[in-house]
Amino acid sequence: MGAKSAALSSDQDTRERLLTEAARLFAARGFARVTVRDICRAANANVAAVNYHFQGKRGLYDAVVRMAIERMQQTTEAAQEAGRGMPASGQLASYVSVFLQRVIPHRDGWIHQLMVRELAEPTPALQLVVREVLEPRARYLTRIVASIMQLRTDDLRVQRAVVSVNSQCFAAIDSRLPVSAFSPTTPAGVDDLADHIASFSLGGIQRLTSSPRATRGTRPARRARLPRRP
Amino acid sequence: MGAKSAALSSDQDTRERLLTEAARLFAARGFARVTVRDICRAANANVAAVNYHFQGKRGLYDAVVRMAIERMQQTTEAAQEAGRGMPASGQLASYVSVFLQRVIPHRDGWIHQLMVRELAEPTPALQLVVREVLEPRARYLTRIVASIMQLRTDDLRVQRAVVSVNSQCFAAIDSRLPVSAFSPTTPAGVDDLADHIASFSLGGIQRLTSSPRATRGTRPARRARLPRRP
DNA sequence: TGGACATTCAAACAGCTGTTTAATACAGTT
DNA sequence: AACTGTATTAAACAGCTGTTTGAATGTCCA
Numbered sequence: 001m002g003a004k005s006a007a008l009s010s011d012q013d014t015r016e017r018l019l020t021e022a023a024r025l026f027a028a029r030g031f032a033r034v035t036v037r038d039i040c041r042a043a044n045a046n047v048a049a050v051n052y053h054f055q056g057k058r059g060l061y062d063a064v065v066r067m068a069i070e071r072m073q074q075t076t077e078a079a080q081e082a083g084r085g086m087p088a089s090g091q092l093a094s095y096v097s098v099f100l101q102r103v104i105p106h107r108d109g110w111i112h113q114l115m116v117r118e119l120a121e122p123t124p125a126l127q128l129v130v131r132e133v134l135e136p137r138a139r140y141l142t143r144i145v146a147s148i149m150q151l152r153t154d155d156l157r158v159q160r161a162v163v164s165v166n167s168q169c170f171a172a173i174d175s176r177l178p179v180s181a182f183s184p185t186t187p188a189g190v191d192d193l194a195d196h197i198a199s200f201s202l203g204g205i206q207r208l209t210s211s212p213r214a215t216r217g218t219r220p221a222r223r224a225r226l227p228r229r230p
Numbered sequence: 231m232g233a234k235s236a237a238l239s240s241d242q243d244t245r246e247r248l249l250t251e252a253a254r255l256f257a258a259r260g261f262a263r264v265t266v267r268d269i270c271r272a273a274n275a276n277v278a279a280v281n282y283h284f285q286g287k288r289g290l291y292d293a294v295v296r297m298a299i300e301r302m303q304q305t306t307e308a309a310q311e312a313g314r315g316m317p318a319s320g321q322l323a324s325y326v327s328v329f330l331q332r333v334i335p336h337r338d339g340w341i342h343q344l345m346v347r348e349l350a351e352p353t354p355a356l357q358l359v360v361r362e363v364l365e366p367r368a369r370y371l372t373r374i375v376a377s378i379m380q381l382r383t384d385d386l387r388v389q390r391a392v393v394s395v396n397s398q399c400f401a402a403i404d405s406r407l408p409v410s411a412f413s414p415t416t417p418a419g420v421d422d423l424a425d426h427i428a429s430f431s432l433g434g435i436q437r438l439t440s441s442p443r444a445t446r447g448t449r450p451a452r453r454a455r456l457p458r459r460p
Numbered sequence: 461t462g463g464a465c466a467t468t469c470a471a472a473c474a475g476c477t478g479t480t481t482a483a484t485a486c487a488g489t490t
Numbered sequence: 491a492a493c494t495g496t497a498t499t500a501a502a503c504a505g506c507t508g509t510t511t512g513a514a515t516g517t518c519c520a
Contacts (some may be wrong), residue, residue: 014467030351032262036508046469051509053467112254119404120350121260163412164398171397174349182393196390200434207433208426244497266478276499281479283497461520468515473508480503490493 002041015053017043027110030117031061042086058123065118065125068111072133075102088147093198095141100194103173104184112173133222138162149209157208166200172197174227244285247273253294257340260347288353292415295348295355298341302363305332316378316383323428325371326399330424333403334414342403368392378432379439387438395431402427 021042025034036050036057043049054060079098083091103112118126141162146153151163172182172193184190251272255264266280266287273279284290309328313321333342350354371392376383378389402412402423414420 030262030500032260035506039505046467047508048469049467054500100408117350120347121263157426160412160423161430163401164427164430167397167401168394170401171393182390193390196438197388197394199328199437200391200394203435203437204430205434207429207436265476267476276497277478278480278499279497287478463520465518466516468511471511471513473510475509476507477504477505478503481501482499483501484499485497487496488494490491 012131014043014045014049018045018049018053018060019063019067022060023067023110023114026061026064027113027117029124031121061123062125064114065123065129068114069129069132069167071111072129073136075099076133076137076140077103083144088144090168091144092141092148092165092201093194095144096165096198096201097191097194099169100172100190101187104190116174138166141165145205148205151209161201161205161208164204165197168201169195236442244273244275244279248275248279248283248290248338249293249297252290252339253297253344256291256294257343257347261351261353291353292355294344295353298344299359299362301341302359303366305329306363306367306370308332309367318374321374322371322395322431323424324422325374326395326428326431327421327424329399330402330420330427331417334420346404368396371395375435378435381439391431391435391438391448394434395427398427 018039022034022039025039025042037047039045039060040047050057050060054063057229064112075098079095079102082098083094086094115129118129142158143152145161147163148153149155149158151158163222174182184193248269253265255269255272267277269275269290270277270279280287280290284293291294305328309325309332312328313324316324345359348359348371372383374389375391375395376385376388379388381383381388404412412423
């Protein structure tokens, strides 16, 4: 290989520097708002380097997404590992906790910023993320919830409960809205939040299980037919 | 006014046509991926029309966002109206139901597509959306939840519960992921989903209320000042 | 050494971007 | 009739976009 071995701009080679800076920039500003020249300037590389190493801007982006997927898979694995041997409700709490502890603080930030953007303007890469990360996580959670509710994993009530849990986790990740008491700053705060989500969710699941339909006595009458515009 | 009265391309004038097509396109593809020329072609208008009527692309986008805000405020109002006179738990269910019924089906789709994109790459307009739509909704929900839990509205447990409820509603809106049993197609399906979210949430709230201390030793504490960002 | 190879570089390319311009058309008023 | 202000138009503008080029590097192995 013809690397310049040492000296000069950095100790990692150009390809790696491009990858690092591209991840940071794509996450921070989105695919369309980052120019190849931005990335190359940040990575101390020539404009042509992106095309040389990644066959274009899109190729570089795909490489970044693939990098993100790997990291997310590690998180999935860790979250499952932490609950091994526990009862289902403990696994749920454990999953939520590990998930938040890993994702909220530290510097994994760029990954989820990137994912949020990818969801907003999906590229072919999104399909890969869904299959390799999101679906496995959902399957794992589904097994847990089904176990708690003592229902089949393909029961609609189970699948809805899973989404209810998942959506809370995602809300905790979204740093998009400045609002929300869902943005803890300390590790203890993250633990607190994880406890809340797990507890809230277990309560919700319990309610669904005990009364497959309807709410306590406080049925909201029959639904007021909504008027209003088409 | 110097409109061509009738005939020709359409019966609404250029300004309105631009607004309509811009809303559709911005929602479908995002701000950066829509060109002024795209919009003008779709609206049968000249390229310069955008600058003439809206002082530029950004001005047109702002106008679209303002349009979206108005519609969303109507939804907020309707959701609150529907629960008037009910007990708090009924108001919660009612809020969720009206919210979903209005947002999920039919052709309000562009509004929330637009919001998702705005969240992903915020413009100065986002601040307006937060203040005029999101915060009022959150305040209303907060009053309801606080009433159910019999706690102050500024109690951290209340605010977290509100986010838990809200995040489920947002998940139901997000049509971004093909996945999820959260994507009903019929009005009855929407009702079902609304029931689920309301029920799940009431269960979660109940659990939080009955066990003030979380599942672990961590204390929800008395009104820990909410961690504001520096 | 000298050729083979991978990598970097400055420069140029073609294309699209939002915006401006200056000319024109047309309704209503005087 | 001429004047006025609004609205539309085709054409051009300046700037940035991702990508390509062809020459110049440096490194390794025969």
